[in-house]
Amino acid sequence: xxxxxxxxxxSEQPPVSERQTVLRxxxxxxxxxxxxxxxAVLGYDASELEGQPVHRxxxxxxxxxxxxxxxxxxxxxxxxxxxxRHKEGFFYxxxxxLRLDMRDSDKAASATITLCDSSTRDSxxxxxxxxxxxxxxxxxxxxxxxxxWTEGMFQLLELRPGADITPEQALFYCQTGQARVRAxxxxxxxxxxxxxxNLDIVTSRQNQRRVTLNCRALKQGGRIPRLGGTLxxxxxxxxxxxxxxxxxxxxxxxTSATSDLxxxxxxxxxxxxxxxxxxxxxSETFGRQPEAGDNLSDLLQAFPNERRLMERLWHRxxxxxxxxxxxxMAQQSRELPVHEFHYxxxxxxxxxxxxxxxxxxxIEPRLNHASSEEYRIRHDPVTGLMNRKAFIARVLxxxxxxxxxxxxxxxxxxxxxEFERFNDLAGSGTCDRYxxxxxxxxxxxxxxxxxxxxxxxxxxxxLIENCxxxxxRKIAQExxxxxxxxxxxxxxxxxxxxxxGGLLILDSDTPGDPEQLLSQAADLxxxxxxxxRNRVHAxxxxxxxxxxxxVSKRVEQIREALDNHxxxxxxxxxxPVASPTWGDHIEILCRIPTTADTEAALKPxxxxxxxxxxxxxxxxxxxxIRQTLDWLGNQPLLEPRLKYCGFNLSLASVLDDxxxxxxxxxxxxxxxxxxxxCLEIREAHATQYPDDVAVLCDALHRAGLRxxxxxxxxxVESYSLAARLPVDIIKLDRRMVQQLEEDPVQQVMLExxxxxxxxxxxxxVATFIESDDALRKVRTLGIxxxxxxxxxxxxxxxxxxxxxxxxTTGRIGG
Numbered sequence: 001x002x003x004x005x006x007x008x009x010x011s012e013q014p015p016v017s018e019r020q021t022v023l024r025x026x027x028x029x030x031x032x033x034x035x036x037x038x039x040a041v042l043g044y045d046a047s048e049l050e051g052q053p054v055h056r057x058x059x060x061x062x063x064x065x066x067x068x069x070x071x072x073x074x075x076x077x078x079x080x081x082x083x084x085r086h087k088e089g090f091f092y093x094x095x096x097x098l099r100l101d102m103r104d105s106d107k108a109a110s111a112t113i114t115l116c117d118s119s120t121r122d123s124x125x126x127x128x129x130x131x132x133x134x135x136x137x138x139x140x141x142x143x144x145x146x147x148x149w150t151e152g153m154f155q156l157l158e159l160r161p162g163a164d165i166t167p168e169q170a171l172f173y174c175q176t177g178q179a180r181v182r183a184x185x186x187x188x189x190x191x192x193x194x195x196x197x198n199l200d201i202v203t204s205r206q207n208q209r210r211v212t213l214n215c216r217a218l219k220q221g222g223r224i225p226r227l228g229g230t231l232x233x234x235x236x237x238x239x240x241x242x243x244x245x246x247x248x249x250x251x252x253x254x255t256s257a258t259s260d261l262x263x264x265x266x267x268x269x270x271x272x273x274x275x276x277x278x279x280x281x282x283s284e285t286f287g288r289q290p291e292a293g294d295n296l297s298d299l300l301q302a303f304p305n306e307r308r309l310m311e312r313l314w315h316r317x318x319x320x321x322x323x324x325x326x327x328x329m330a331q332q333s334r335e336l337p338v339h340e341f342h343y344x345x346x347x348x349x350x351x352x353x354x355x356x357x358x359x360x361x362x363i364e365p366r367l368n369h370a371s372s373e374e375y376r377i378r379h380d381p382v383t384g385l386m387n388r389k390a391f392i393a394r395v396l397x398x399x400x401x402x403x404x405x406x407x408x409x410x411x412x413x414x415x416x417x418e419f420e421r422f423n424d425l426a427g428s429g430t431c432d433r434y435x436x437x438x439x440x441x442x443x444x445x446x447x448x449x450x451x452x453x454x455x456x457x458x459x460x461x462x463l464i465e466n467c468x469x470x471x472x473r474k475i476a477q478e479x480x481x482x483x484x485x486x487x488x489x490x491x492x493x494x495x496x497x498x499x500x501g502g503l504l505i506l507d508s509d510t511p512g513d514p515e516q517l518l519s520q521a522a523d524l525x526x527x528x529x530x531x532x533r534n535r536v537h538a539x540x541x542x543x544x545x546x547x548x549x550x551v552s553k554r555v556e557q558i559r560e561a562l563d564n565h566x567x568x569x570x571x572x573x574x575x576p577v578a579s580p581t582w583g584d585h586i587e588i589l590c591r592i593p594t595t596a597d598t599e600a601a602l603k604p605x606x607x608x609x610x611x612x613x614x615x616x617x618x619x620x621x622x623x624x625i626r627q628t629l630d631w632l633g634n635q636p637l638l639e640p641r642l643k644y645c646g647f648n649l650s651l652a653s654v655l656d657d658x659x660x661x662x663x664x665x666x667x668x669x670x671x672x673x674x675x676x677x678c679l680e681i682r683e684a685h686a687t688q689y690p691d692d693v694a695v696l697c698d699a700l701h702r703a704g705l706r707x708x709x710x711x712x713x714x715x716v717e718s719y720s721l722a723a724r725l726p727v728d729i730i731k732l733d734r735r736m737v738q739q740l741e742e743d744p745v746q747q748v749m750l751e752x753x754x755x756x757x758x759x760x761x762x763x764x765v766a767t768f769i770e771s772d773d774a775l776r777k778v779r780t781l782g783i784x785x786x787x788x789x790x791x792x793x794x795x796x797x798x799x800x801x802x803x804x805x806x807x808t809t810g811r812i813g814g
Contacts, residue, residue: 001026003099004065008041008092009081022099029054029066041094043087059083059091059744074098083748091744093751127151134233139218140167141226142189156211156231158203173201185215185227192217192224198234210238248273261329261339261360264346267353269296269314278360285329285336304489305437312444317343317356323448326363326384327440337362338384380454382432383439391453391461395514398465399506409465409510410472411541412479413502413521416458417533422497426490434488434495441486442479461518469505470715473688476503476536484534498534500525505540517541523613530615531655538651538688539612554592554602554610561592562616562623568593568601569627571800573792574644574765574785577778583643585785587680589794590624608650617650622662629670631797638800639672646678646708651685655692660699667703674704678729683711686721697726708765713753722756730757732783734768741773751781758782 007020021041024033031054034046042049042057049057058064063082065071070080080096127150130136136152147167154161157173171178177199184195194216201209215229255262255275263274271294274282283289286306288299296314300307316323322344328336339360346355378390386394398409422431439454442462446452451463462479464472480499488495502524504517511517520541528537542551561567568591573584592602611617625647632638632645653659667674679700686693686709697707708729712718713736722730732750739746757764766778769788778786 001032002065005097005099006041006084007095007097009095023049023054025054025065029064042084057084059085062745065096070096081748081752083744091747093748131155134235136231137228138231139226139228140185143225153231156203156209156233157201158205158207173203174199175202176200181213188215188217188227189224192219200238208235210234259362262357264355264357265296265314266355267318269311270294271296272355281329309437309440309444312441313341313343314356316444317345317358318353319345320448321345325440325443329360339363383436383454385439385443385460386451386453388453388455391451391455391463392514392518394451394453395463395517396512398463399510399512399514408468408472409463409506410467410469410476411504411506411517411521412462412464412472412476412536413504413518413525414460414462414479414483414499415501415525415529416483417498417500417529419458419497422495425493426495430490430495434490437488438483438486441482445479445482447475455518461521470687472505473503473536473538476501476538477688480534480536500528500533501536502526502528503536503538505538507540510541520613523615527612527615527617527652531618531652532657535655536688537612539609542609542613551610554607555614555616557592557594557602558607558611558614558616558620562619565623565627566593567591567620567623567627569624569631569797570794571797572787572794574787575791576784577766577775577786578782578784581643584638584641584800585644586642586800587646587648587787588624588628588797590620612650612652615652618652618656618659621647621650621653625663626666628797629666629672632672633670635801636671642672642676644678644706645672645676646680648680648710649682651682651689654681654685654696655689660696660703663700663705664703667705675706678706678708680708680710680731681727683709683714683718683721683733686725687715687717690721690725694726701726713750719753719756722753722762723760727762729763729765730754731765731767731787737766737768737774737778737788738770740777741771747777747781750783754781754783 001024003022003024005020006023019037019041021037022033022035023031023038026032031049031052034042034044034049036046038044038046038049044057055061055064060083061067063070063084065074065080065082070082073080074096075098077098081093082096083091084094085091126137130150130152134152134156136154136156137150138147138153140147151161154163157170159165171181174181177197181197181199184197187193188195194214196215197213199211199213201211203209210233212232212234213229214232215227217224218226218228220226251273252275255273258275259277261275261278261281263278264272266272271290271292273292274290279290282299286300286303290299296310297307300310313325320343322342324343325341326338327341328338340363341358341360343356343358345353346357348354378387379385380387395411419431422434426434435454435458439452439460442452442460446462447464449465451465453461453463455461462475464475467475480501483497483499486496502521504521504524506517520539524537524539528535531537570589570591571586572589573586575585590604592607594601608617611620628645628647632642649659663677663679667677681693681696700707706728707726708731709721709725709727710731711733712722712730713733718733730753732753736746736750736753740750754764763784765785765787766774766783767787769775769778769786769790771790774788775786775790
């Protein structure tokens with residue numbers, strides 16, 4: 001049972017004016033009690049709520065105080081903002097806090113446990129225990145040589161309870177070990193030392209049983225007048241042991257009857273079982289003779305490359321039900337047979353992983369057979385991965401299927417950094433071994449649904465199917481980390497390098513030509529290389545209608561505009577929505593001029609993907625800033641009026657270590673205060689490269705500039721970024737504002753993001769305000785600034801020029 005305090009919450013109200021009520025809810029989510037303030041806060045009388053589920057007053061399941069996210073915060077003593085549904089049907093925000101926490105079962109916890117007096121114990125309890133647990137109790141009076149049994153003893157020997165039987169006759173049921181039993185009894189009488197003995201017996205009905213005879217001396221005054229103990233049925237253990245032995249014999253016979261390599265290990269890589277074929281191949285390959293119980297990692301200590309690959313493969317087997325790989329047993333310079341390894345995870349009755357097994361079959365005959373010509377055509381001979389032709393076919397099949405399903409696919413193009421130095425150092429043979437083992441490591445980590453290929457030389461490609469963009473970015477970064485961590489030992493040298501990647505996001509407008517997609521991904525990879533290597537550059541695929549001839553034309557248009565410094569600059573004003581603020585607040589927009597009179601200037605959606613693909617985005621950012629500052633230099637009357645001038649940054653500029661120095665240099669020649677200029681960084685880039693963005697923010701702050709986080713709210717990481725990232729302004733994502741009017745949950749999320757920003761001392765801006773309703777909602781939530789067509793449409797930068805005024809001292813402005 002939990003008792004909650006519910007306070008009506010409005011950001012403009014002081015805490016003293018908050019109305020509150022107390023609600024008591026049991027562990028099943030039913031309301032047990034509501035105080036007299038319930039009607040004022042929730043709209044319901046207390047009697048209407050009692051016995052009702054709490055979901056009756058909540059806006060959605062996400063607002064359930066027993067949901068994991070809310071429960072953990074409440075139990076830590078934190079307040080939670082929850083959306084409630086009033087009895088009259090409207091939604092409102094309330095603050096929920098925990099007042100009392102008690103499990104329902106704790107209310108009846110008043111029983112105690114005491115030691116039972118054996119003299120008062122009901123004999124039926126003992127009989128029930130003996131029958132269900134399979135044991136009996138016996139006692140021997142050493143003075144009279146009389147023995148007493150409980151019913152359990154008679155049941156174990158399948159005798160009628162109370163049957164006339166002597167100890168000597170009872171020993172006859174023990175077909176082996178009678179002399180040993182007599183000797184153990186005599187020793188216990190003489191020394192008082194207890195014993196436990198496993199025996200095989202045959203009952204009166206000729207059934208075999210295994211039992212454990214326990215005996216101890218019952219001393220009294222230094223003498224041993226009695227012996228006592230139990231006889232415990234172990235028949236189930238005997239049957240299990242026999243079944244285990246039978247299964248092991250069948251396993252040994254089965255694995256011995258095949259030429260396949262069979263081996264099983266536990267979760268620590270200790271050998272559980274292997275057949276002679278595997279032991280022979282292992283001994284020939286590594287020069288070590290394995291024994292049952294040996295540790296594979298220890299056996300391969302002298303082969304570090306093979307040991308690392310083996311451990312990764314077995315770890316993958318522990319994590320998945322099954323998978324298949326094709327490779328030789330070791331990646332050595334000499335030719336070894338290629339096997340098809342089938343891995344299968346082993347689990348116990350509780351579903352816990354206890355180990356794994358693999359069965360490997362030589363596939364060289366299949367590879368060398370005439371029918372395998374297609375296999376050789378479709379696979380790279382060095383690494384065994386798909387070659388370029390097979391990969392193109394796979395991408396084409398994925399694009400055709402994409403028209404029938406809703407999913408997000410991605411194409412990752414990888415190029416090893418400075419790989420040519422390996423060839424100079426170790427030669428082409430060692431480089432092939434490096435690539436073969438690297439491919440094996442990459443193949444282990446790739447999801448089963450994805451496709452990995454070696455395109456040529458030191459370039460690879462990975463098709464990531466049916467995966468959200470954020471997860472695809474993480475997979476790309478994890479792949480780069482794997483390549484960077486991979487070490488190949490060669491004659492005392494550690495061959496290690498990094499890779500650069502181009503991640504192409506395939507959406508609904510993706511072109512249907514795989515070669516075109518590979519070309520775009522390769523351009524992104526080139527951008528990552530020129531930006532510093534060991535990084536991934538990501539962008540969306542250019543739309544269907546943009547063929548390569550159009551792309552080439554637009555590249556020339558972008559380069560011509562950059563070379564001639566004739567970018568078309570526009571501005572869009574930001575308006576204060578919470579309180580009036582003096583001065584101009586603008587964001588600079590860019591257009592690319594075209595040569596044809598009938599063709600309109602290119603908008604960002606038309607040229608930015610191409611600029612990113614051909615590594616022109618960084619140069620474009622700098623040219624926009626230079627042209628803007630040159631224009632402002634001719635407008636001295638704007639200097640006191642300009643309070644905010646924002647520039648959008650591409651990922652290439654964000655990752656450019658020299659960008660902050662560039663800004664400091666160009667601003668040193670400007671009369672405008674650096675504090676009025678703001679660089680806007682996209683949230684997707686901040687999520688992918690949080691450390692690089694934090695370093696850039698600090699460098700820009702040292703130069704006196706401000707930084708904005710653009711598109712906040714697009715992911716669940718927005719709240720932590722808004723709180724901890726050293727930015728000054730939070731620009732909300734367009735989707736949060738566009739859905740604000742009809743989605744109460746979205747209102748709560750936007751308000752929470754705004755309050756986090758306010759608590760961190762940051763300014764909030766709502767973008768894409770295109771209606772009066774959206775403007776009213778934004779103003780109600782207390783957002784500081786707004787931007788969108790409802791407030792101001794983009795205009796040429798020249799129109800920001802102050803109007804001319806004629807004074808007696810002369811003419812100013814104009």
